[in-house]
Amino acid sequence: METLIIAELLFDLLLSGSLLFLAYKTLTCKELFQAIVFFIVFGLLLSVTWGRLGAYDVAMAEVVIGAGLTGALLLSTFMQLNKINNKLDEEKKQ
Amino acid sequence: MSTLFVYAIVGIGLFSIGLYALIMQKHLLRKLLAINIMGSGVFLLFVSLSMRSVTGVLTDPVPSAMVITGIVVAISATALALGLMIKIARKSAKAELCNLDQE
Amino acid sequence: MTRFFVVIVVSLLFIGVSYAILSLPQQAQGLSQAVYTEMGKSGVSNPVTAVLMNFRAYDTLLEMAVLFVALIGVYSLSYIKKEANLRLQSSVLQRLGGILVPFLLLLSVYLLWVGAHASGGAFQAGSMVSASAILMFLSGWKFSLFPQHTFVRLLLSLSLIVFLFIAILTLYMSKELLLLPVKEASYFIFILEAAATVSIGITLFNLFVAIFSQQKEKK
Numbered sequence: 001m002e003t004l005i006i007a008e009l010l011f012d013l014l015l016s017g018s019l020l021f022l023a024y025k026t027l028t029c030k031e032l033f034q035a036i037v038f039f040i041v042f043g044l045l046l047s048v049t050w051g052r053l054g055a056y057d058v059a060m061a062e063v064v065i066g067a068g069l070t071g072a073l074l075l076s077t078f079m080q081l082n083k084i085n086n087k088l089d090e091e092k093k094q
Numbered sequence: 095m096s097t098l099f100v101y102a103i104v105g106i107g108l109f110s111i112g113l114y115a116l117i118m119q120k121h122l123l124r125k126l127l128a129i130n131i132m133g134s135g136v137f138l139l140f141v142s143l144s145m146r147s148v149t150g151v152l153t154d155p156v157p158s159a160m161v162i163t164g165i166v167v168a169i170s171a172t173a174l175a176l177g178l179m180i181k182i183a184r185k186s187a188k189a190e191l192c193n194l195d196q197e
Numbered sequence: 198m199t200r201f202f203v204v205i206v207v208s209l210l211f212i213g214v215s216y217a218i219l220s221l222p223q224q225a226q227g228l229s230q231a232v233y234t235e236m237g238k239s240g241v242s243n244p245v246t247a248v249l250m251n252f253r254a255y256d257t258l259l260e261m262a263v264l265f266v267a268l269i270g271v272y273s274l275s276y277i278k279k280e281a282n283l284r285l286q287s288s289v290l291q292r293l294g295g296i297l298v299p300f301l302l303l304l305s306v307y308l309l310w311v312g313a314h315a316s317g318g319a320f321q322a323g324s325m326v327s328a329s330a331i332l333m334f335l336s337g338w339k340f341s342l343f344p345q346h347t348f349v350r351l352l353l354s355l356s357l358i359v360f361l362f363i364a365i366l367t368l369y370m371s372k373e374l375l376l377l378p379v380k381e382a383s384y385f386i387f388i389l390e391a392a393a394t395v396s397i398g399i400t401l402f403n404l405f406v407a408i409f410s411q412q413k414e415k416k
Contacts, residue, residue: 008097009097012097012100012101013100016100016101016103016104019104019108020104020107020108020111023107023108023111023112023131024111026127026131027111027112027114027115027119027124027127027128027131028115032121032123032124035123035124035127036123036127039127039130039131042131042134046134046138049101049138050141052101053098053101053141053142053145054145054153055141055153055157055158055161056316057158057159057162057243057245057316057317057318057321058137058141058158058161058162058165060308060316060317060321061162061165061166061320061321061324062165064321064324064325064328065165065166065169065320065324065401066134066165066169068324068328069169069324069327069328069331069401069405070130070169070172072331072405073169073172073173073176073404073405073408074123074127074176076405076408076409077123077176077179077180077408078123079409080180080183080408080409080411081123081180081183081189084180084183084184084187088187099218099219102218103215103218103219106211106214106215106218107211109214110207110208110210110211113207113210114203114204114207117203118199118200118203139218143218143221143225144227146221146222146223146224146225146227147224147225147226147227147228147229147230153229154227154228154229154232155229155232155244155245155247155248156227156228156229156232156248156253158245158248159245159248159249159253159256160253160256162245162249162318162320163249163256163257163260163320165320166260166264166320166324166397167260167263167264169401169404170263170264170267170268170400170401170404171267173267173271173404173405173407173408174267174270174271174274176408177270177271177274177275177407177408177411178274180275180408180411181274181275
């Protein structure tokens with residue numbers, strides 16, 4: 001029983017530590033693409049956290065929307081921004 | 095019992111990190127990520143505090159339901175903001191809000 | 198200098214809110230007792246679905262309005278080609294999409310059905326529908342779910358229309374907005390959930406497509 005409680009506490013600390021670390025990396029890492037990937041991983045770990053807290057409905061919504069659809073939206077925006085930048089570079093060369 | 099407070103503190107931490115980045119970062123996509131992380135922190139705080147009322151296997155369904163609605167609203171707001179951001183990037187050649195002093 | 202100031206303010210905020218949270222009582226009543234005593238009248242046995250579609254249906258109605266307005270906002274911002282031809286060319290994606298999409302659609306129908314008595318429901322099913330539609334779109338399948346067609350516009354506003362219709366119906370039947378009658382509650386909830394699934398799925402898909410295939414305006 002004792003070991004189970006310690007294991008649970010360790011799991012909680014690990015999960016919360018990695019959530020905070022991923023949030024920090026999302027907001028401070030240099031590359032924008034990296035930030036988006038970190039954010040997707042953050043969403044996945046957040047859905048694990050919902051499962052840990054017993055909110056399974058929220059976990060399901062989070063894993064599809066928070067990680068999947070938001071990731072797709074962010075990546076397509078990243079693509080659009082790259083396109084705009086490339087176009088600007090070409091115009092500058094001309 | 096104490097584990098729920100661990101997640102509540104993590105929620106506040108996420109909110110603070112997000113707020114810091116929202117103020118300090120220039121790029122609009124970073125600002126948007128910061129707002130999303132702040133929202134996640136608020137949801138985490140909300141749900142973990144509601145777990146205090148757990149009696150046996152029964153959990154409080156009202157915060158869960160509100161968080162689900164919140165997640166869907168967050169993604170629609172994010173999509174609208176991304177659309178605005180692309181528009182700004184097209185018009186001003188960079189995805190940043192311009193500083194009035196530099197104009 | 199600004200950084201220093203911001204760090205101090207944010208950490209003060211963190212400490213203050215943490216102190217407030219930690220000084221809350223260890224046990225609190227919450228709303229679970231109230232929900233579980235009323236569960237018999239709700240027509241479903243999953244408390245989250247009962248809260249979403251019955252007890253706080255007004256919230257869900259307004260949320261559908263939010264989704265609808267967000268889509269209109271994104272569309273009014275962007276110039277989108279009628280035939281979005283920006284598809285990813287990858288044979289792996291095409292094969293994988295062909296295998297995955299039927300299972301995803303099946304899973305979303307299952308989630309919709311299971312929401313009445315276990316974890317699941319309209320939101321999860323709707324987002325699953327939109328995920329499979331995005332997968333189909335990216336792997337280059339020819340299908341049109343874009344709001345140029347009147348039929349798709351009808352589907353996009355379907356849940357709002359159904360919600361408003363049921364709101365008016367319940368106003369007429371039980372003199373209170375969205376107070377579902379106890380006997381027929383499960384049917385009403387199923388209709389609401391099915392409509393919400395379709396609308397959420399297609400709205401989220403169209404939000405993605407609007408961002409993905411935005412074009413520069415032609416002058």
